[in-house]
Amino acid sequence: MNGELLLVGCGNMGRAMLQGWLAAGFVRPDDVHVVEPAESLRAEAGALGVSTYASAEALDAALRPATVVLAVKPQVMAAVLPAYRPHVAEGVVVSIAAGIPVSALEAGLGKVAAVRAMPNTPAAIGKGSTVIFANERVSPQQAEQVVKFLSAGGAVHRVEHEALIDAATALSGSGPAYVFHFIEGLAEVGTQLGLPPQTALALARETVFGAGALAIAADIPPAELRRQVSSPGGTTEAALLVLTENDALKVLLSLAATAAHHRAVELAKMEA
Template sequence: MTNKNTVLVGCGNMGYAMLQGWLASGKLQPSDVTVIEPADSLRERAGKLGVKAVKNSAEILDTPRLVIIAVKPQVIQNILPDYKPYAASATFLSVAAGTPVALFEQILGSQSAVIRCMPNTPAAIGKGMMVTFANSNVQPDMVQFTEELLATSGQVAQVNDESLMDAVTAVSGSGPAYIFHFIECLTQAGITAGLPQDIAGMLAMQTVYGAGALAATSTDTPSQLRINVTSPNGTTAAALDVLMGDSRLQNLLTEAVEAARQRSVELGKS
């Protein structure tokens, strides 16, 4: 693709982390990018990466091929009309949580090309999970281009039914918080078992990190990895009897994910 002119609207922590990934990978050059960021400190931070960083859309000089919306959902309706002049030629990629494609089509026009993305916070260190949904107006080359950009921040998957984004939000969007809480709980359990707080925290953190890395790189399924570490009548088996008895942990997580999914549906209607 020869025209890679990209406008990034909003350069907070997520937008900045994604921008760093695009530039570091070489998928975009600094000259390809214009950042729109009204906050002085954030705009200056972006400018240090060599990109053009300006306060508002009036300062865009080159017609963009891609407009990335990385602002808080509550301000989308205020800022999006400024970019309607580019709707006929640009693809819009939104990383704003809970914002349906229909809102973009309503503001930009029914023929606008829109990709909705649900990232999660590990994207900030290149270990994220990004899931996308594209409307029928998005051209195949732009689907490929945006996926290549997103892949610099982690893994990318696609869904063909936008309603599934509520489940995506509940599993991977909110999911890091579940893992963080698990680390908290495992740490506290270690303290209760007699470990010093710093040691308990280190054990919990590294165990979750190491197990996740092993699961991500092993050819075995997580179920098989669990079996591999569980000796009959051993210590792990005793613990798993508690967690897996009556499907206790499975039921709890299913209930938690469903609560998050339902809330995502509610927020999408508000």
């Protein structure tokens, strides 16, 4: 990555992203500045060889990083932004805070090149999905750079309308929690059927992991994969008859994702 990087906030997601960038060689430790108020988290960041600071006031007044990544909690974003206004200059600002619209970033930082990104937790191990929206001030070169370093966490998808970030939040941002809950339920059923708890949990995890990997690797749609394992009169068909009756599973997923989407929209309006 060209130029210096300023990372504001180095909690779980911020640190995971930083580790990914360094491991991929996208940025050198000497070019990274991390602001993190929590001493323990700041120490963990410092162990990676980057420069760390307790607050924005400790930064060199002349610092003008090419990229500023905002990884702070949404509820403190408005209070945090003004302190970084002198540092954004001609760089690009990337926010991973849920529910914070570009307009809120501009309110705190001025008319900057801004990218709103929604990663999900599997990005911590390089298997995630990140959806981004860039305002009109982001140059093609800046957009390419942002996509490159976010790709350390997995796939990156760009949308042309900011409202679609809220839809992505309902699908991929919150989606891992849906899958984790499914794994919980599948493992619990396994124990009810007599399997040892550890075996049931292992089978549930492996089944979801394997099915997801196959769905990505296959050149056919998931519906066809489902049909291939559903022999007439077999065990899978018996289970699917329950899940598909009155579109039970699809209806439940729709209700869940719609609730997440509505909440994402509400949060964005509150911060606009």
